[in-house]
Amino acid sequence: VSLRILFWNCGVAPTRGKRKRGVEEVARIVDVAFKDGVTIVALCEVDGPAMSAIASRLTQGVACHIALTAPVATSRWDLGVFFRTGAIQCNAQPAALGKDHGKTIKAAHSVIVYDDLNRFRLYLLHWRSRLRGEREYRKNAAITLYRSVCDDLRQAVPIVILGDFNEEPHDPPLTELHASRDPVRVLKDADSFLYNPSWTLACPPHRDPWGSFGSFSYSEGRTSSAYLLDQALTSAHFLNEQARTAPTVRVPDFGVSHIGPSGNDHSPLELTLPWKTPTHSTTP
Amino acid sequence: MEDSNPFNDAIAEALQRSANHQAALELAAQLTQKLAAAVKKQTNGVVRVSLVTEARALTLGDVLVNFGIQKTLQVGKDKEDQQVRQYVIASAERENRALWALTFDDEGYPVTIRGPEEAVSITCFTEDDLRDAFITAARHGRVGRKIAALVRGVEESSAREQPTLGTGATASTEADGAAVSRDASVEEGPSSQ
Numbered sequence: 001v002s003l004r005i006l007f008w009n010c011g012v013a014p015t016r017g018k019r020k021r022g023v024e025e026v027a028r029i030v031d032v033a034f035k036d037g038v039t040i041v042a043l044c045e046v047d048g049p050a051m052s053a054i055a056s057r058l059t060q061g062v063a064c065h066i067a068l069t070a071p072v073a074t075s076r077w078d079l080g081v082f083f084r085t086g087a088i089q090c091n092a093q094p095a096a097l098g099k100d101h102g103k104t105i106k107a108a109h110s111v112i113v114y115d116d117l118n119r120f121r122l123y124l125l126h127w128r129s130r131l132r133g134e135r136e137y138r139k140n141a142a143i144t145l146y147r148s149v150c151d152d153l154r155q156a157v158p159i160v161i162l163g164d165f166n167e168e169p170h171d172p173p174l175t176e177l178h179a180s181r182d183p184v185r186v187l188k189d190a191d192s193f194l195y196n197p198s199w200t201l202a203c204p205p206h207r208d209p210w211g212s213f214g215s216f217s218y219s220e221g222r223t224s225s226a227y228l229l230d231q232a233l234t235s236a237h238f239l240n241e242q243a244r245t246a247p248t249v250r251v252p253d254f255g256v257s258h259i260g261p262s263g264n265d266h267s268p269l270e271l272t273l274p275w276k277t278p279t280h281s282t283t284p
Numbered sequence: 285m286e287d288s289n290p291f292n293d294a295i296a297e298a299l300q301r302s303a304n305h306q307a308a309l310e311l312a313a314q315l316t317q318k319l320a321a322a323v324k325k326q327t328n329g330v331v332r333v334s335l336v337t338e339a340r341a342l343t344l345g346d347v348l349v350n351f352g353i354q355k356t357l358q359v360g361k362d363k364e365d366q367q368v369r370q371y372v373i374a375s376a377e378r379e380n381r382a383l384w385a386l387t388f389d390d391e392g393y394p395v396t397i398r399g400p401e402e403a404v405s406i407t408c409f410t411e412d413d414l415r416d417a418f419i420t421a422a423r424h425g426r427v428g429r430k431i432a433a434l435v436r437g438v439e440e441s442s443a444r445e446q447p448t449l450g451t452g453a454t455a456s457t458e459a460d461g462a463a464v465s466r467d468a469s470v471e472e473g474p475s476s477q
Contacts, residue, residue, distance in 0.1 A: 094404040098394070099413035107407070140394075144407040147387060147396040151405070
């Protein structure tokens, strides 16, 4: 009845800077996620060799993978997808690209995810770091991605976006994407608004003001100790007001806290989508 | 005395945005005309290229979609609304091909080119980016295949008519002449057949 997708900036092969962990550690986490029932694991800060190396270390036959790591302009994509063998199919799609004064904007890569009853376009993204500014770049990436999303919505293609936006839910690039925390609002303009269930993770839990929050821990400077940089957005196709169902998110551990650096690191973000199965089909 | 009408500034801003939008439209039209000239030259005038609005493009498919004439005023249905999404199309005799689609921002830029492959898009934030994207799109093999198919269609059509008419050369010349006489149009595009 549901489909679980994990997104994780695993830091195994960043395009800039040092890696945070090795393929063995990442493979262990991916394997744990699949054993826990996750169907898709999307990674960022990977390259082609890292994807292959992780795949070779997973429990045999558990998952197929697609590396979205092709070079573009002077850089490369750093994304990849593992998906549970036999559960769903994934096909790589063209990326959404922009050009600003000749510089390439890597807005998002995507795959089509489908089975016999369900089909959606999964956009994956990793926008440039806010540690280096780049706000204009991220804003233009949002504009570029939104153009592509609007084309999909015009053609009634359900959308899921997962990524390291390097922005929080209230920041302008997310508003540019018409990403709302309110499912009722999204249903009112289903052809132009996206639902952002990630808002619930943007602050400490209401029962524990000292509890952890966000998806990125940050230990430097006189600034917040955590940020919600990794988020999930969906189109209204996954909202059902009558059934009171909607996508949900959480930040599972899966053992990541034992292998990563103590600060300045991303946690995985898990999105759970309502999913049709044959027993729930309305087809006569 | 201070102007207290807030709509003066609002309308001034709207007109400036309109001017920016118009500039982007005009650049797309200029680029389309240059593309049309190159296609015309290399297909001996058989294939025409034009920029048409989405509503117009929808009437040019194999199945004619009759939108009719808008008899009542309706927000979102005016000519200016239709200009936001346009198509670069190639045409010959009774056939049309969509080469790529353009989406304009209300302030002109960014302009998004979708195509020549389905689901491939590039969003251009400056004039130079748009020029480069047009040239890149025009270079695509899918564009070449569509233009070649249109030329082939006209040739086959002419060949079929030859035995019946017994004046193949004349028929072919007429067909070519009809295409040549219709230069690349930007506003209207070819009429639906």
